[in-house]
Amino acid sequence: MVEEIRKQFPALSAQVYGKPLVYLDNAASSQRPQAVIDAWTQSVLAGNANIHRAVHYLAGVATEAYEGARDSVQAFLNAPSREEIVFTSGATAAVNLVASSFGEAFIGEGDEVLVSVAEHHSNIVPWQLVCERKNATLKVLDIHENGTLAVEDVEKLLSQRTKIVAISHISNVLGLVNPVREIVAVCHKHGIPVLVDGAQGIVHEQVDVQALDCDFYVFSGHKLYAATGTGVLYGKRRWLDAMPPYMGGGEMIKSVSFAKTTYAPLPEKFEAGTQNFNGVPTLVPAIRFVQASRADADVQKEQAAITEYIYTKLTEDERITLYGTALECKIPLFSFAVKGAHHEDLALIMDKMGIALRSGQMCAEPLMDRLGVTGLLRASFAPYNTLAEAEYFIKCLNRAIDMLV
Amino acid sequence: MSLEEKKQQIIDDFSIYDEWLDKYEYLIELGKNLDAFPEEKKTEERLIKGCQSRVWLDSEERDGRLYFTADSDAIITKGIISLLISVYSGCTKEEIAADDFGFVAEIGLKDNLSPTRANGLVSMIERIKELAGQGRQ
Numbered sequence: 001m002v003e004e005i006r007k008q009f010p011a012l013s014a015q016v017y018g019k020p021l022v023y024l025d026n027a028a029s030s031q032r033p034q035a036v037i038d039a040w041t042q043s044v045l046a047g048n049a050n051i052h053r054a055v056h057y058l059a060g061v062a063t064e065a066y067e068g069a070r071d072s073v074q075a076f077l078n079a080p081s082r083e084e085i086v087f088t089s090g091a092t093a094a095v096n097l098v099a100s101s102f103g104e105a106f107i108g109e110g111d112e113v114l115v116s117v118a119e120h121h122s123n124i125v126p127w128q129l130v131c132e133r134k135n136a137t138l139k140v141l142d143i144h145e146n147g148t149l150a151v152e153d154v155e156k157l158l159s160q161r162t163k164i165v166a167i168s169h170i171s172n173v174l175g176l177v178n179p180v181r182e183i184v185a186v187c188h189k190h191g192i193p194v195l196v197d198g199a200q201g202i203v204h205e206q207v208d209v210q211a212l213d214c215d216f217y218v219f220s221g222h223k224l225y226a227a228t229g230t231g232v233l234y235g236k237r238r239w240l241d242a243m244p245p246y247m248g249g250g251e252m253i254k255s256v257s258f259a260k261t262t263y264a265p266l267p268e269k270f271e272a273g274t275q276n277f278n279g280v281p282t283l284v285p286a287i288r289f290v291q292a293s294r295a296d297a298d299v300q301k302e303q304a305a306i307t308e309y310i311y312t313k314l315t316e317d318e319r320i321t322l323y324g325t326a327l328e329c330k331i332p333l334f335s336f337a338v339k340g341a342h343h344e345d346l347a348l349i350m351d352k353m354g355i356a357l358r359s360g361q362m363c364a365e366p367l368m369d370r371l372g373v374t375g376l377l378r379a380s381f382a383p384y385n386t387l388a389e390a391e392y393f394i395k396c397l398n399r400a401i402d403m404l405v
Numbered sequence: 406m407s408l409e410e411k412k413q414q415i416i417d418d419f420s421i422y423d424e425w426l427d428k429y430e431y432l433i434e435l436g437k438n439l440d441a442f443p444e445e446k447k448t449e450e451r452l453i454k455g456c457q458s459r460v461w462l463d464s465e466e467r468d469g470r471l472y473f474t475a476d477s478d479a480i481i482t483k484g485i486i487s488l489l490i491s492v493y494s495g496c497t498k499e500e501i502a503a504d505d506f507g508f509v510a511e512i513g514l515k516d517n518l519s520p521t522r523a524n525g526l527v528s529m530i531e532r533i534k535e536l537a538g539q540g541r542q
């Protein structure tokens with residue numbers, strides 16, 4: 001039941017400007033269920049100590065909670081081993097880690113990296129940085145009119161010099177599930193590894209990294225109902241082993257001397273310094289919540305109803321242009337423009353009606369340019385959102401448009 | 406009207422509305438009624454940085470007084486800049502430089518914008534002060 005799920009999220013019962021909060025900015029960050037809040041509290045109250053290092057009791061509790069989360073994530077992703085799960089501060093940090101370390105080892109002058117035009121800046125700029133450093137070239141995969149990736153072009157864009165392909169599982173603007181499995185297969189035919197930016201994908205899709213066969217999969221905890229400042233990099237062992245460390249510091253070493261320092265085995269090799277030991281354990285209840293909501297037929301029915309309802313309302317309204325229209329792979333995330341009304345104005349007005357939306361370029365400037373817009377308005381739904389909220393959103397949208405146009 | 410009278414008028418106008426939605430409605434009206442701003446004036450250097458929407462501001466000096474014109478692609482922002490320039494157009498540079506822009510706080514505008522938009526408002530105020538400071542033509 002959606003109502004039961006809602007009750008697990010204390011933040012959702014808030015009032016803003018005297019109106020019930022309708023939180024539709026879930027793609028930016030989700031709210032936290034009580035179990036996540038409790039896990040955080042528990043960690044601070046009864047397990048607050050630095051992990052891995054000390055022999056005392058609290059350090060043991062903290063280390064167990066932290067490493068337990070690694071097991072949860074491994075199972076959640078169906079990763080072959082726990083050593084292939086590296087904790088980071090988020091998706092951005094994970095992409096930067098790979099771009100930097102993989103780039104250091106495998107990208108050289110004249111090489112190429114392929115991304116799509118629909119990527120979040122977090123999956124563009126790290127690659128630009130490494131390309132600049134190495135004198136390599138960033139190539140760009142286009143999208144179709146309906147927002148789907150031009151998958152048929154992937155092979156044409158690959159060359160002998162392509163070292164890695166970095167693609168989102170789901171774009172945070174278009175809200176379409178990309179055929180990642182297919183892209184990975186094409187790239188692997190040419191021996192090219194693929195990084196999947198799963199910041200949105202992990203929230204909406206059941207991810208099996210072995211079935212996808214991707215080489216890297218990254219995501220942030222805060223979009224997946226866990227504490228912010230947590231994130232995951234899954235990487236195939238053969239790559240992680242071959243990559244040099246990203247940051248140097250405590251924990252990531254085996255032995256340090258001025259003559260020669262050797263590095264710790266995976267995953268510690270990539271976890272330099274004190275880790276987010278209060279945050280990481282919250283991934284466990286967060287994943288449990290995700291699995292439960294996926295198994296809940298009522299919730300799934302409501303999500304499908306919301307997607308269909310909003311899709312219909314937005315596409316049948318002539319004043320509105322929806323971007324990402326391929327219904328067969330649509331998740332409940334809608335970015336759109338309204339003729340004659342600026343996205344910022346709509347967001348401001350609807351904020352005062354209690355609705356939290358995202359407006360602007362959504363960290364995807366190249367995509368905005370590709371679509372020929374200066375920004376869009378986005379409504380993104382989570383399992384705790386109801387069809388009634390979707391209806392209220394449409395009602396308020398119409399009222400806001402009437403005020404502006 | 407003097408600067409103080411103009412400010413008081415805006416404070417009075419704003420106080421009629423209890424609801425922020427109504428205040429937005431008022432700002433939208435102001436935005437819609439703002440004099441047209443020529444396309445060729447929408448240059449990079451007239452663009453105010455720090456706003457989510459695009460805002461252009463220009464000033465002209467006549468008889469020792471500054472007159473502002475402005476535009477934005479977002480209507481509420483346009484209403485806000487319209488409100489600012491209606492207050493400060495016709496003032497001397499000294500008057501503007503000496504003003505603390507406190508009436509903006511008095512009408513609660515800044516508090517009711519999200520931090521990013523409040524920054525936009527601050528940027529607009531800074532640009533007005535800057536234009537008064539250097540009196541750029």
Ligand SMILES: Cc1ncc(COP(=O)(O)O)c(C=O)c1O
Nearest residue numbers: 090091092120122172199200220
């Ligand atoms: C598709 C996508 N990639 C990457 C990111 C970056 O995530 P974070 O800022 O949590 O590192 C986001 C977040 O907005 C996203 O939606």
